[in-house]
Amino acid sequence: MSKKDPSGPFNREALTRLDDAASDASQPVKLNPTASQVAHQYRRDTISPVMVSGLMRMTEFGLVLVSGLAIFVIYVGLGTHLAYVYPLVILAGALLYVLLIEMSDGYQITALRHPAHHLGRLLITWISVFAILALAGFLLKTSEEYSRFWFVTWLGTGLALLIALRFIIARKIRGWARNGTMERRAVIVGGGKNAEELIRSLEQQPDNDIRICGIFDDRDNSRSPPIVAGYPKLGNISELIEFARIAHIDMLIVSLPITAEARVLSMLKKLWVLPVDIRLSAHTNHLRFRPRAYSYIGAVPMLDIFDKPINDWDYVAKRAFDIAFSLFGIIVFSPIMLLTALAIRLESKGPVIFKQQRHGFNNEIIKVWKFRSMYIEQCDPTAKKAVTKDDPRVTRVGRFIRKTSIDELPQFFNSLVGTLSLVGPRPHAIAALSHNVLYNEVVDGYFARHKVKPGVTGWAQINGWRGEIDNAEKIKMRTEFDLYYIENWSLWFDLKILFLTPIRLLNTDNAY
Incomplete structure (x- = not known):
């Protein structure tokens, strides 16, 4: 679910109001051989174009x-009385250049792909930087x-380096476009004449980074042709x-x-669980909204329905956050982890670490590490039978570490290597049940929790939805809180959850 839900009928509340008789789209489906x-x-x-543009900003x-x-140190030297001022002036010049070239759209992929067409823009921007610095010095x-x-050497050398970099990057971008490294993979949902017109429009866009991977449509071949504009129909929406x-x-x-609102909503109800951007093509619609209501692929207008959460630079920031705080957690809690490992080995035979398969990002299967809290012969890797109060399978050490959540500390290593995030929806075992019913059969849209990487702790956990799930209401509420987190994610939100976690863990009523 996007953090910025568009107005109108296309939001999660509208989707949940729609009674769709079709099977749940989160159920596993076997693809046909071609698909x-x-x-x-x-x-x-x-590599997304947004990432390339961002890296170019940092590189320049x-x-x-x-x-x-370098020119300052070689020619002027550090012995000058302005040794601390020169670096500040150079820093100001670098920031000013990036700001001005950004304002002139110099980091758009089109400008990066064809540097010869934009050399005048770069030259004017670079000279403007030095003109501003000179004017500031005069005033x-x-x-x-x-x-x-x-001053003059930096002007000439910097310009030559920037031009050389632009031509090198342009060559790399063209190579990435040819071999598929830099592209956005798209699927057309719906066939027929509308899809053909859309594909033709996209193909006519200059420097188009969209690669159409196929077409999916619930209609049979009599109503929707098997090939549209040269692209095959690969299956229905469930297979998508x-x-x-x-x-x-x-x-x-x-x-x-x-205008086909019911059919659009029916499709979106199945598709919103995916961690992808979902756009509604508006190129053939006679109903027009304000220009700001649209996003564009080239000149083709689109209505934004859902955005992929935590994408591009948000992902980089969150990954850096995970690495930094995971290393901090490992260092701080290493004495407790060593003592816990020793206590487990002294009480019962078997490995100290228990690995369990759980659902991760994009529904992929990951292995989550925990301290073993059960007798080795009674461990349940599938989690078909949830741990209950005074469960005889749990050791004495296991009861204590589960009560205090010490058993979760090895997941700092999961976060460090990237299978988990520090904060996110808690991953559930792949066979976890509520009254002998799989969680995804209890909650409609359950797999939307997997649109982001799962976490060691989460918004649901610090709001009291942790521990045993012994009724449908608990898994529904946990899912609701997880979806709220996904829709409202920010680094500050992660930081808030992370610092509230040890406080909320003092309430151990549901932990056993």
């Missing part, structure tokens, strides 16, 4: 900064104190769920008229 072959050829991860900032500092009456040779997870699809483009 399976296509899906597996796309399994390699890609570093290049301007380092070139200015502050300090310009005579700075080395003119350093599995296809999108295997192929790491980035975007679903729904090619249905907005």
Whole structure:
């Protein structure tokens, strides 16, 4: 679910109000041979244009900064009385360049792909930076104190380095576009004439980074042709769920008229569990909204229905957050973990660490590490039988570490290697049951919890929804809190949950 739900009928409340008689889209579906072959050829991860633009900003900032500092150290030297001022001026110049080139759209993929067409923009921006620095020095009456040779040399050297970098990156981008490294993988949902017009429009866009991987439609071949604009129909909407997870699809483009509200909502009810951008094509609609209501692929208008949560630089920030706090947690809690491992070995035979298969991001199966709290011969890797109060399978040490959540401490290592995040929906065992019913059969849209990486702790846990799930209401409430977290994610939200966790763990009523 997107953090920024658009207005109108396309939100989660509308989807839950719709009674769909079709089977739950989260159920595993076997792909036909053609769809399976296509899906597996796309399994390699890609670089998004947003990431490329962001890395280019950082690289050019570093290049301007380092070139200015290098010329200062070589020619002026650190012995000058302005040794602390020069670096500040160089830093200001680097920041000013990135700001001005950003304002002139110099980091758009089109500009990066064709640097020769935008050299004038770069030259004007670079000269403007030095003009502003010179004007500032004149107004502050300090310009005579700075080395003119350093100033002119930095201007010439920096310009040459920036131009060279732009041409090198342009060559790399064109190579990435050819081999599929930099692309957005899209699936067209819905066939027929609408889909054909959409595909033709997308193919006509210059520098298009969209790769259409196929078409999915619930209608049979008599109502929806098996091939549209040269692309095969690979299956129905239920099969699309599995296809999108295997192929790491980035975007679903729904090619249905907005007036077909019931059919659109029926499809979205199945598709919103996926961690992808979902767009409704608006290129053939006669109903027009304000320009800001649309996003665009080239000149093709789209209505944003759902956005992939925690994407691009948000993902980088969250991963850095996980690594930093995981290392901190491992260092701080290492004495407790060593003592716990020793206590487990002294009380009962068997390994100290218990590994359990659980559902991770995008419904993939991951192994979660915990301290073993049961007798080795009674461990339950499938979690078909939940641990209950005074469960005879749990050791004495196990009761204590489960009560205090010490058994979860090895998951700092899960977070460090990337199978878990520190904060997110808690991963459930793949065979976990509520009254002999799988969780995804209890809660409609349960697998939407897996649109982000699961966490060691989460919003549901600090709000009291931890421990045994002995009725349907508990799993429903846990899912509701998890979805709220996904829709409202921010680093500050993660930090709040992380620091509230030890306080809320003092309440051990549901932990056994």
